[in-house]
Amino acid sequence: MVSEVVVVEGIVKKYGGVVAVDNVSFRVYRGEVFSLLGPNGAGKTTTVEILECLRTPTSGDAFVKGLSVKNPGDSMKIKQIIGVLPQDFKAIDNLTVFENVQLAAVAKKADNIQEVLDSLGLWEIRKQMFSKLSGGLKRRVGIAMALVGNPEIVFLDEPTTGFDPEARRETWLYIKNIQKSGATVILTTHYMEEAERLSDRVAVMVRGRIAVEGRVRELVAKYGGRTRLVFDFLEPEAAQLLREGGYLVEQTEEGLVVIKVEKESEVFDVVALLRSGGFMAYPQVRQPGLEDVFLSVIGSRLSETGELI
Numbered sequence: 001m002v003s004e005v006v007v008v009e010g011i012v013k014k015y016g017g018v019v020a021v022d023n024v025s026f027r028v029y030r031g032e033v034f035s036l037l038g039p040n041g042a043g044k045t046t047t048v049e050i051l052e053c054l055r056t057p058t059s060g061d062a063f064v065k066g067l068s069v070k071n072p073g074d075s076m077k078i079k080q081i082i083g084v085l086p087q088d089f090k091a092i093d094n095l096t097v098f099e100n101v102q103l104a105a106v107a108k109k110a111d112n113i114q115e116v117l118d119s120l121g122l123w124e125i126r127k128q129m130f131s132k133l134s135g136g137l138k139r140r141v142g143i144a145m146a147l148v149g150n151p152e153i154v155f156l157d158e159p160t161t162g163f164d165p166e167a168r169r170e171t172w173l174y175i176k177n178i179q180k181s182g183a184t185v186i187l188t189t190h191y192m193e194e195a196e197r198l199s200d201r202v203a204v205m206v207r208g209r210i211a212v213e214g215r216v217r218e219l220v221a222k223y224g225g226r227t228r229l230v231f232d233f234l235e236p237e238a239a240q241l242l243r244e245g246g247y248l249v250e251q252t253e254e255g256l257v258v259i260k261v262e263k264e265s266e267v268f269d270v271v272a273l274l275r276s277g278g279f280m281a282y283p284q285v286r287q288p289g290l291e292d293v294f295l296s297v298i299g300s301r302l303s304e305t306g307e308l309i
């Protein structure tokens with residue numbers, strides 16, 4: 001049975017004149033990875049911190065497993081069943097990895113430190129000082145601190161920001177494993193690829209509101225546009241041949257030549273057409289993704305640091 005573990009009903013958060021979250025509603029179901037996407041200042045962190053009972057909504061309400069974030073008694077219970085990696089995660093510099101995770105375990109009355117450190121590949125380095133770790137490992141310790149006590153719902157606010165691609169991929173595996181263990185994951189990220197690989201559903205936030213929400217595959221099918229064939233280089237005569245063949249040929253700012261097709265298999269027709277004119281050129285096939293959804297819904301792209309470009 002599909003059950004709702006998080007229900008957000010019309011939450012608003014104002015800071016003086018700034019409306020950080022503007023009437024946001026969504027639901028998260030047990031066992032899914034749900035991602036909040038959006039540019040800097042969109043209201044992602046404010047939204048998740050309301051769910052984590054760290055900020056109170058100005059109006060509206062939100063429920064975690066039926067418990068209201070506005071009710072002080074409930075919020076104590078919510079904090080016991082969630083795990084949190086904050087966006088500005090910090091641990092104690094002059095404690096070891098183990099000792100930091102132990103602090104989180106004491107707070108949660110948890111006894112699974114070794115299991116968590118093992119699952120994240122941190123057991124071997126448990127005696128290292130936190131201050132001596134790389135940025136990626138520090139954040140992984142943050143994930144460990146979020147996972148002690150086997151929380152039912154795990155909030156990860158930008159878990160891979162600033163990571164190199166390898167460290168990011170490694171973290172994706174850990175996040176998948178959290179889901180496999182049966183927990184629900186609520187993620188925020190600026191990385192479209194990350195959201196696409198990990199999420200069952202996403203909500204794109206802009207200026208405090210949800211612009212679009214849904215299953216990744218459905219959003220891509222609805223807003224992602226067509227499959228693109230991309231040539232690094234194409235002679236003008238070859239491009240002309242494609243135009244004569246009925247294709248709309250576009251040139252990007254980076255000098256790539258792009259044509260849109262209905263389905264991937266058309267690549268064979270395109271290559272054959274080019275060959276008939278004596279041109280040997282092979283395009284890369286680019287399937288539409290969340291980045292294209294973002295572009296078509298918001299009208300701009302998102303840089304890796306969260307700016308609209």
Ligand SMILES: Nc1ncnc2c1ncn2[C@@H]1O[C@H](COP(=O)(O)OP(=O)(O)OP(=O)(O)O)[C@@H](O)[C@H]1O
Nearest residue numbers: 015018020038039040041042043044045046047306
């Ligand atoms: N404590 C605060 N006091 C005043 N304004 C705040 C506070 N926290 C957030 N804001 C404002 O609320 C808006 C939403 O901020 P929030 O941090 O939720 O965005 P975000 O989507 O998480 O952005 P980022 O991608 O940069 O993390 C921003 O305009 C921010 O400046």
Ligand SMILES: [Mg+2]
Nearest residue numbers: 044045046087
């Ligand atoms: Mg944020």
